[in-house]
Amino acid sequence: MPTAKWIQPVFTGVDSVTYKTILDGCVKILARLAALFAPCAQDTPDMTVRLAPGVIPALGGLALEVAAQSTDSLTAPGAEPRRDIVYIDAASGTVGVATGTEAAVPEDPGIPPGALPVARVSLFVGMTEITDQDLEDLRAGLNLMGLGTGAFAELGTAQGQVPVLGAGGLLDLARLSDMVGDAGAGGTRGLVPAPGAGAATRFLAGDGTWKISGGVPVGTVLALAASAVPAGWLECNGASLSTSTYADLYGVLGTVFGSGSGTFNLPDLRGEFVRGWDHGRGADSGRTFGSYQADDYRSHAHSGCADVDTSHPANVSDGAGYGAKSGGTSASGGSETRPRNRALMFIIKY
Secondary structure, three states, rough: OOOOOOOOOOOOOHHHHHHHHHHHHHHHHHHHHHHHEEEEEEOOOOOOEEOOOEEOOOOOOOOOOEEEEEEOOOOOOOOOOOEEEEEOOOOOEEEEEEEEOOOOOOOOOOOOOOEEEEEEEOOOOOOOOOOOOEEOOOHHHHHOOOOOHHHOOOOEOOOOEEEEEEHOOOEEEHHHHHHHOOOOOOOOOOOOOOOOOOOOHEEEOOOOEEEEOOOOOOOOOEOOOOOOOOOOEEEEEOOEEEOOHHHHEEEEEEEEOEEEEEEOOOEOOOOOOOOOOOOOOOOOOOOOOOOOOOOOOOOOOOOOOOOOOOOOOOOOOOOEEEEEEEOOOOOOOOOOOOOOOOOOOEEEOO
C-alpha cells in the first residue's frame, strides 16, 4: 500500500482542493493500520470469516507480510448459543478458530499460547450464514510492536499472556518463564526464550539469552554481618544440594566440596578461617583448590643454658644426690591457636 505525508487536516486557511488532498493522504496512512487483519463476513462459503491482509512486526528483522485468508467453515451449535474466537498465530500469521462451549450464556473460549485474538463470532442454533452483525472486532487490544507473542495477549501468568507487574510496579522476571519460548538463544521467531532455572535472578539480554542479574557472580562468598540468609544466597554450611535445582551454582562449584547421587555440597565454612589459594605462588604449596587444612604452628626449637661461677665450685643438691636437673613449665591456653576474631556468617551466591 502506498504511503503519504501526514498533514494534520485543518479546514481553515486552505482551499477545498488542498483540504481534500490532505484528507486523502491521512486516510491513506490510516487505512493500512485500520485494515490489518480486519475481520468480515463473506458470501461464500457462508459460515466462514475472512481476514484482510496484515503484518507481523519483528524486532531485528523485516515484518512478515500476511495475505488475506479465511477460516474453515464453522458449525452452528446444536442446542444452545456458542462463542468462537478467530485468531492468528503471532509468529506465522496463520488464521485459526478457538471453539467455545454451548451455553445459555456462552463465554469466550481460551486461545492457544502465542495467538492474537481478531474477532468474536456469536453463533446460534440453526444458523446457516455468518453476517457482520455476528462478528465483534477484537483487534483493539492488539499491540503489534514486535515484542514477542506473549506480549500480544491479555495480562496474566499463563502461557501467551503478558506477565503482570510485581511489587512496586516492577516486572517480575520470574513470571517471564510463563511466556511461550524456546530455551535456546534467539528462540522461535517472535518468542521470548524461556529463562530456565534461577529465573528470578536473570534478565533477557539483547542477544536473546538469559544472563545473571544483580552484578554478583554465582559462587561468590561473602561474610554477612547478620544471622539471617538473604534471598538468592545460601549459608556455607556444607549442605548437600540438588544439581538440577541449583544448576547454576553446581556449574561453578562442581564436586570440589563433595557430592552424591544427583547432589553436590557447599563449602562448610562454619568456624573456619578462609585462606587465599596459593595457585602456584609457593607460600602454601601443595594445596589443591578448596582443600581443607588443619591447624598447625610453624616448626621451631627452644634452647637454654645455665651460668656457673667456676671460681667458686659448688654442687647443687636436692637432698637426694648431686647432678643436673631438668624442669619445664605448666600448660596454659585453650583448645586451639587463633588470632583475635569476630564471628560472622559466610554465605554463597546461587
